[in-house]
Amino acid sequence: KQEVTQIPAALSVPEGENLVLNCSFTDSAIYNLQWFRQDPGKGLTSLLLIQSSQREQTSGRLNASLDKSSGRSTLYIAASQPGDSATYLCAVKKAGKSTFGDGTTLTVKP
Amino acid sequence: DTEVTQTPKHLVMGMTNKKSLKCEQHMGHRAMYWYKQKAKKPPELMFVYSYEKLSINESVPSRFSPECPNSSLLNLHLHALQPEDSALYLCASSQQGTQYTEAFFGQGTRLTVV
Numbered sequence A: 001k002q003e004v005t006q007i008p009a010a011l012s013v014p015e016g017e018n019l020v021l022n023c024s025f026t027d028s029a030i031y032n033l034q035w036f037r038q039d040p041g042k043g044l045t046s047l048l049l050i051q052s053s054q055r056e057q058t059s060g061r062l063n064a065s066l067d068k069s070s071g072r073s074t075l076y077i078a079a080s081q082p083g084d085s086a087t088y089l090c091a092v093k094k095a096g097k098s099t100f101g102d103g104t105t106l107t108v109k110p
Numbered sequence B: 001d002t003e004v005t006q007t008p009k010h011l012v013m014g015m016t017n018k019k020s021l022k023c024e025q026h027m028g029h030r031a032m033y034w035y036k037q038k039a040k041k042p043p044e045l046m047f048v049y050s051y052e053k054l055s056i057n058e059s060v061p062s063r064f065s066p067e068c069p070n071s072s073l074l075n076l077h078l079h080a081l082q083p084e085d086s087a088l089y090l091c092a093s094s095q096q097g098t099q100y101t102e103a104f105f106g107q108g109t110r111l112t113v114v
Helices: none
Strands: A004-007 A010-014 A019-025 A032-038 A044-051 A056-059 A062-067 A072-077 A086-094 A097-100 A104-109 B004-007 B010-013 B018-025 B031-037 B044-050 B053-057 B064-070 B073-079 B087-094 B109-113
Touching: A004 A086, A010 A019, A019 A032, A019 A086, A019 A104, A032 A062, A032 A072, A044 A056, A044 A062, A044 A072, A072 A086, A097 B044, B004 B087, B010 B018, B018 B031, B018 B087, B031 B073, B044 B064, B044 B073, B053 B064, B073 B087
Parallel strands: A010 A104, B010 B109
Antiparallel strands: A004 A019, A019 A072, A032 A044, A032 A086, A056 A062, A062 A072, A086 A097, A086 A104, B004 B018, B018 B073, B031 B044, B031 B087, B044 B053, B064 B073, B087 B109
């Protein structure tokens, strides 16, 4: 059974800092890994999708990497802003099913 | 248009009521999903539809009954729910049959069972 772990569970940083969120998974035979953002009580917003054959994806201030063989992914956020405050979830997909980590709750202080 | 629309946004129902949650997408996606999310927990997969056929049921109690009447719509029929079923119910969709299967989520229905 796939298990997905996100570290840290919570993170508080001052505005402007660069930060890294971590995601690890136990079964490396995945189709893709997707990073999401969730604001309180809201749905999930897709941030980045990395296919199993890719090593990284970038969108604006976000960069996600994937090391499938070691079962790890990182989400790098550059120059953090208060508007980045949210819970960040990673999800790995295999055989039509996605398994989510518990998320990292990020607070960016002005 | 990368939008998945869920209605209603909020729903309060009694344990003897029958209600339905609705989900709609117009991205041409042929895979649609229902997830349940409790507070401060990750989403948990309930059902997957592929080409309008139920392909995955994660051992969900029969008081939850999914339906996919066409390629754009997904319903979740609710009957005789329990207070512990109160949660955020999320619908998602993705392309089917390709490795590039980015999932798009709706904003969810906040369900309260009283």
